[in-house]
Amino acid sequence: MGVSAISRTLKLALALLVPPTPAMMLGVAAFVVVGNNTNLYEATRVAAGFGLIASIMVGFPAMALLGLPGHAVLLQLRKTAFWHYAFFGALAGIVTVFALSAMDGRFYRELLVLAAFIGLANAALFWLIRRPDRDAGGDTGDHGA
Numbered sequence: 104m105g106v107s108a109i110s111r112t113l114k115l116a117l118a119l120l121v122p123p124t125p126a127m128m129l130g131v132a133a134f135v136v137v138g139n140n141t142n143l144y145e146a147t148r149v150a151a152g153f154g155l156i157a158s159i160m161v162g163f164p165a166m167a168l169l170g171l172p173g174h175a176v177l178l179q180l181r182k183t184a185f186w187h188y189a190f191f192g193a194l195a196g197i198v199t200v201f202a203l204s205a206m207d208g209r210f211y212r213e214l215l216v217l218a219a220f221i222g223l224a225n226a227a228l229f230w231l232i233r234r235p236d237r238d239a240g241g242d243t244g245d246h247g248a
Contacts, residue, residue, distance in 0.1 A: 114233045119171060122228035123162025128154030129224055161199065162225070169195040170229065183235040185227070192226020193219040 131154040173191045177183060196218035204210045230236075 111233075111238075115174075118229045118233035119166055121232060122225045123158040123166050124155060125224075125228065127158035127162045127221055129221070131157065161203070162221075165195060165199045165222075166225065166229075169198060170225065174229070174233075174235070178235060178238070183238065185230055185236070188226040188230040188235070189223050192222040192224070192229070194222070195226070196220070196222020 128151060131149065170192075173195060174188075177187055177191060197215055199222065200211050200214050200218040
């Protein structure tokens with residue numbers, strides 16, 4: 104395993120471990136501010152506590168079950184542009200809501216937009232850390248521009 108392979112492996116590990124918590128906290132803060140018309144301090148306090156717990160219970164499993172296989176598929180298809188990952192992340196967030204709904208027996212319609220936003224934030228952080236567009240042969244989304 105060369106230095107480049109080790110570097111990619113470390114970046115992948117960081118990209119899997121880092122994004123779920125800040126993305127979940129950001130989503131919870133947005134939900135609290137919009138939903139309750141509360142101040143930013145209170146939203147941040149709630150987001151820090153609940154966001155951390157939710158990221159452990161939902162974010163990390165979703166990243167492992169959807170994010171990692173999605174990353175592998177996008178690499179295989181050579182779709183490594185930021186927007187490919189952002190779209191997939193939003194879709195993965197929505198799939199996560201459906202999975203939670205199936206487990207709980209209730210449909211969480213009000214969480215669909217929030218989950219899409221959190222999934223997009225997760226994918227954006229993942230992409231910024233891992234930078235799959237820098238691997239050889241990827242589609243950077245820059246089609247002749």
